[in-house]
Amino acid sequence: MRLLPASLPLLALLGGCSLMPHWDSLPAITGEKVLGVLTPYRLEVVQGNVLTKEMVARVKPGMPKAQVRDLLGSPLLTDVFHEARWDYVFTIRRQGAPAQQRLVVAMFDGDKLKSIDVPDDLPTENEFVASVNTFKPSAKEPKLALSQAEREALPPPKQSAEAAPTAAAEGPAPGRVYPPLDAAPAKAGS
Structure with a gap:
């Protein structure tokens, strides 16, 4: 009998565990949706140079590094060891x-472009x-x-015959007189 009062809180604690939800039963993030309903905002991430077929077609073997940089922009990766x-x-x-x-790779021989490796899926602009x-x-x-x-x-x-005459035919509105635009301003004291 003495053990019964001491074991009641322990039994209540263990029995409460079955009432708690399990982590695997909670809704999860699947694909683009959260809880199957909401679409969270995803930050747009752009890195590197956009290269197109038209841009790469202008680059020819034998061009100096400076000219390749002018046509394609600065490379994202350069290595001092390569x-x-x-x-x-x-x-x-x-x-x-x-x-x-x-990934587009430009290979040089000294200061001259030796070759350029272009992926097959490089798009046009x-x-x-x-x-x-x-x-x-x-x-809509x-x-x-x-x-x-x-x-x-x-x-x-x-x-129509009743069409109102144009403002140019009548001249400026009464009471409004404007100086000509090409007239030089008068000098003070003359």
Whole structure:
């Protein structure tokens, strides 16, 4: 009997453990959603130089390092132990678009470009812009310009006899007189 009062708090403590939720039963972050509902903001991370097919096509073997730097920009990685190699690394992580990573390697022989190693998936400028564009136009946006065919289909504007004469035909408004713009200012004391 003496053990019963001492063991009651221990039994209550152990029994309370089964009432606590288990960590594996809590909702988790899956994919892009938290709790299956919320999409958290993800910071856009861009590192390195954006290189496109058009930019790399301008670089030719035999060019000096300064000219390659002018055309492609400064490399993200240069190594004092491998001065003949420049690594142009580019990564971008943008919410709503797939992550991208590319590596272009320029090899030099002294001060002259020996070769340039370009990945097969290097995009053109238009392909790159399309790949990072996360703007999805909605159907509710108004059309802001007419096509040439739509302009030609418009009826000509109506000319009416009661149309008010233009302000240029009447002259300046009564009571307003402005000096000519090309007149030189008068000198004081003349």
